[in-house]
Amino acid sequence: MGALDGIRIADFSWVGAGPRATKDLADNGAQVIKIESRKRLDLGRRSPPFANGDAKNPDASAFFAQTNTSKWSATINLSDPRGVEVAKRLVEWADVVVENFGPGYMERIGLGYPVLAAINPGIILASVSVAGRTGPMAGFRGYGNSAAAHSGHAAMSGWPASDPHMPPFAYGDVVAPMFLTVAILSALESRARTGEGCHVDVSQIEPMVHVIADLFAADATEKPGNSDPRMAPHGVYPCAGRDAWIAIAAETEADWQSLCDVLGAGAMATDRSFATREARLRNATALDAEIAALTAAQDRHDLAGRLTAAGVPAAAVLDGRDLAESADLHASGHFVSVDHPVLGPSDMPAPPMRMSATPHAVGPSPCLGQHNEAVFRDILGMEAREIEALAAEGVLA
Amino acid sequence: MTLLHGLRVVVFADGLTDLGARMLSGLGANVVLAGETGERTPAQGQAWLSDLREAGPGEALATLLDGADIFLDGRRRRAAATDDPRDGRPRLIHVVANADNLRDLPVTDLTLMAASGLMTVIGEPDRPPLRLPGEQAYALTGIQVATAALMGLAARRRTGQGQRIDVSAVQSATLANYREAVMYAWTGRSGRRKGNLLVRGKSGVRQVWPCADGHVTWSMIDNPGMMRAVVAKMAEQGMAGELADVAWDAILVADTDQDVIERWQGLVAAFFAAHDKATLGRWSLDEGWGLSPIATLDEVRNSAHLAARGFWREVPDGQGGTTRLPGPLFLVHPAPGAASEEAAE
Numbered sequence: 001m002g003a004l005d006g007i008r009i010a011d012f013s014w015v016g017a018g019p020r021a022t023k024d025l026a027d028n029g030a031q032v033i034k035i036e037s038r039k040r041l042d043l044g045r046r047s048p049p050f051a052n053g054d055a056k057n058p059d060a061s062a063f064f065a066q067t068n069t070s071k072w073s074a075t076i077n078l079s080d081p082r083g084v085e086v087a088k089r090l091v092e093w094a095d096v097v098v099e100n101f102g103p104g105y106m107e108r109i110g111l112g113y114p115v116l117a118a119i120n121p122g123i124i125l126a127s128v129s130v131a132g133r134t135g136p137m138a139g140f141r142g143y144g145n146s147a148a149a150h151s152g153h154a155a156m157s158g159w160p161a162s163d164p165h166m167p168p169f170a171y172g173d174v175v176a177p178m179f180l181t182v183a184i185l186s187a188l189e190s191r192a193r194t195g196e197g198c199h200v201d202v203s204q205i206e207p208m209v210h211v212i213a214d215l216f217a218a219d220a221t222e223k224p225g226n227s228d229p230r231m232a233p234h235g236v237y238p239c240a241g242r243d244a245w246i247a248i249a250a251e252t253e254a255d256w257q258s259l260c261d262v263l264g265a266g267a268m269a270t271d272r273s274f275a276t277r278e279a280r281l282r283n284a285t286a287l288d289a290e291i292a293a294l295t296a297a298q299d300r301h302d303l304a305g306r307l308t309a310a311g312v313p314a315a316a317v318l319d320g321r322d323l324a325e326s327a328d329l330h331a332s333g334h335f336v337s338v339d340h341p342v343l344g345p346s347d348m349p350a351p352p353m354r355m356s357a358t359p360h361a362v363g364p365s366p367c368l369g370q371h372n373e374a375v376f377r378d379i380l381g382m383e384a385r386e387i388e389a390l391a392a393e394g395v396l397a
Numbered sequence: 398m399t400l401l402h403g404l405r406v407v408v409f410a411d412g413l414t415d416l417g418a419r420m421l422s423g424l425g426a427n428v429v430l431a432g433e434t435g436e437r438t439p440a441q442g443q444a445w446l447s448d449l450r451e452a453g454p455g456e457a458l459a460t461l462l463d464g465a466d467i468f469l470d471g472r473r474r475r476a477a478a479t480d481d482p483r484d485g486r487p488r489l490i491h492v493v494a495n496a497d498n499l500r501d502l503p504v505t506d507l508t509l510m511a512a513s514g515l516m517t518v519i520g521e522p523d524r525p526p527l528r529l530p531g532e533q534a535y536a537l538t539g540i541q542v543a544t545a546a547l548m549g550l551a552a553r554r555r556t557g558q559g560q561r562i563d564v565s566a567v568q569s570a571t572l573a574n575y576r577e578a579v580m581y582a583w584t585g586r587s588g589r590r591k592g593n594l595l596v597r598g599k600s601g602v603r604q605v606w607p608c609a610d611g612h613v614t615w616s617m618i619d620n621p622g623m624m625r626a627v628v629a630k631m632a633e634q635g636m637a638g639e640l641a642d643v644a645w646d647a648i649l650v651a652d653t654d655q656d657v658i659e660r661w662q663g664l665v666a667a668f669f670a671a672h673d674k675a676t677l678g679r680w681s682l683d684e685g686w687g688l689s690p691i692a693t694l695d696e697v698r699n700s701a702h703l704a705a706r707g708f709w710r711e712v713p714d715g716q717g718g719t720t721r722l723p724g725p726l727f728l729v730h731p732a733p734g735a736a737s738e739e740a741a742e
Binding site: 049050066132139148153185189193205209218224225226229251311313317320322356357 | 505514552576582589604685712721
């Protein structure tokens with residue numbers, strides 16, 4: 001039994017920002033029907049890496065697979081008015097409709113919130129877009145990295161006194177869907193009390209501002225890099241091997257003493273320049289150099305193990321290989337093996353929580369249109385002849 | 398925002414639970430701060446905890462929990478936390494924020510970011526791995542804490558029972574890394590730091606460009622409509638050069654030789670350098686370029702767009718003034734309860 005058993009989601013979203021939220025819901029028991037089309041393929045299905053390098057197979061993308069676990073797929077061509085009429089029947093069935101189309105698209109095809117609410121008064125429409133559905137920038141077309149630019153993230157990323165930095169992943173496509181999940185769950189809770197649906201409008205920019213609210217409160221003007229105003233040492237130090245590093249933070253005086261013990265840092269431990277936290281913060285550059293000299297020949301995993309055993313916050317800086325092969329991440333249930341008809345048994349990320357009474361269950365992502373019959377015949381009650389005709393005419397495609 | 402009006406939440410804050418408590422409070426829940434560990438800067442306290450009501454001297458944790466729906470339990474170094482708050486409170490949703498669900502690790506935001514794999518791809522190739530600004534591992538865990546609480550609430554509506562939910566900070570941070578593990582698993586390649594270069598296919602393209610008064614972000618990617626729109630404006634300004642002759646539908650930027658990309662990017666760089674952020678941003682909005690001005694925190698605070706969406710709120714700074722901080726988590730239309738109020742009129 002999942003936490004969200006019985007919740008029905010009509011998911012019109014694609015690529016990353018919407019699908020990551022509906023994955024959260026599907027893995028926890030909600031029935032999520034992904035409405036997509038061969039006529040306008042979800043770009044996630046075209047995103048690498050691909051099983052056997054088969055970029056032309058819409059079911060071979062591992063990126064899509066990990067973003068859409070536990071969902072169903074039905075194909076509806078929304079550019080055909082008859083497709084929109086079928087979609088409206090799914091709206092009648094659903095508790096929640098999710099979309100992340102470009103500005104005005106849902107209204108243009110006749111699926112704006114007033115229409116949805118007329119079909120199903122309790123419906124919750126959940127929208128996520130770069131700038132939100134209102135305001136002077138509501139028509140902005142951009143990407144997850146656009147939100148990093150507009151929120152202050154890009155300006156505050158990178159080393160102090162350097163140009164703005166854009167890492168090679170769209171953090172806005174991570175944070176915004178998490179806010180979307182919270183928005184949907186809180187709207188469902190509100191509806192359970194009032195009987196009323198609503199339209200929740202999540203902008204990618206705003207969650208990105210929320211997660212650096214402390215920098216706004218501090219009126220920060222310089223990039224923090226890896227430093228922290230409360231802790232020294234607090235940084236990343238070299239270890240043995242190519243691009244091998246360890247992160248170490250001394251949060252308390254006890255951490256500092258233990259760090260010196262583990263590193264065998266007799267001189268550093270007694271150096272008056274580092275005797276108090278204030279002194280260490282003041283002399284952070286020299287302190288970092290001392291620690292780097294002591295870590296440089298050590299194995300990052302071994303050192304992290306010894307430091308954490310002594311109570312010092314520390315971790316090897318991991319890369320993609322480390323993550324994929326991590327015994328801990330597999331043992332903790334972060335990665336679960338899921339059998340997929342094209343990818344075969346594959347590791348998929350699971351929700352980062354263990355629910356004692358209603359555990360999650362991660363199933364495979366759907367192949368394109370895999371659940372057409374179950375959706376159109378069993379859920380919507382359409383006749384086989386009608387389904388065949390609409391499919392033949394490219395409406396259910 | 399009142400989606401969660403009437404919900405009673407108790408929090409023990411320690412960094413991992415802070416944003417979760419702030420989110421539930423922002424959604425209308427009554428959130429009481431029962432205690433906190435870990436040292437915060439005044440700005441961190443203001444950002445995460447200033448909305449919460451502090452428990453009074455006579456309000457013991459047990460008393461607070463007797464009246465609570467949800468307990469966000471962030472006793473991160475939790476040697477003393479051996480009690481089970483659900484004893485005698487079967488409807489309580491007990492969300493425990495752990496460093497890791499396998500074992501009790503000493504962690505901070507920095508070490509969690511290191512474990513997430515993200516730091517390996519953030520920063521410059523010739524410098525150490527770098528974290529994101531702020532405390533993003535704590536923030537990611539906090540959002541998962543709020544999600545867990547709401548999942549527990551949804552389940553309780555059906556079963557009548559609360560439950561214990563353990564949220565892993567290591568997993569919360571690692572889940573944000575949606576590229577690196579899957580790329581290694583299927584290609585055998587691990588990403589490294591590339592500065593502001595976005596590498597796709599056989600070529601790398603710039604993501605950050607100087608302009609007349611700061612920086613903008615834009616990339617030469619395989620989106621023919623966007624490329625035509627940018628080049629049309631460059632041509633209008635007499636700055637398109639050879640780009641005016643490229644058939645964008647017929648080529649793939651990702652398959653173009655790096656020296657050609659560099660030549661094309663030189664033309665784009667000169668065009669951007671000749672204009673300011675506001676002009677480039679306006680053209681992007683009007684013509685769908687996907688370009689964004691890179692805003693400083695001050696420019697974000699003064700954004701007309703965010704102001705129009707009612708995004709900011711003024712929070713007392715404890716010194717007689719206020720600080721402008723983010724307000725609503727998202728917008729809700731119609732406001733909760735509006736329909737029933739309308740019907741009553």
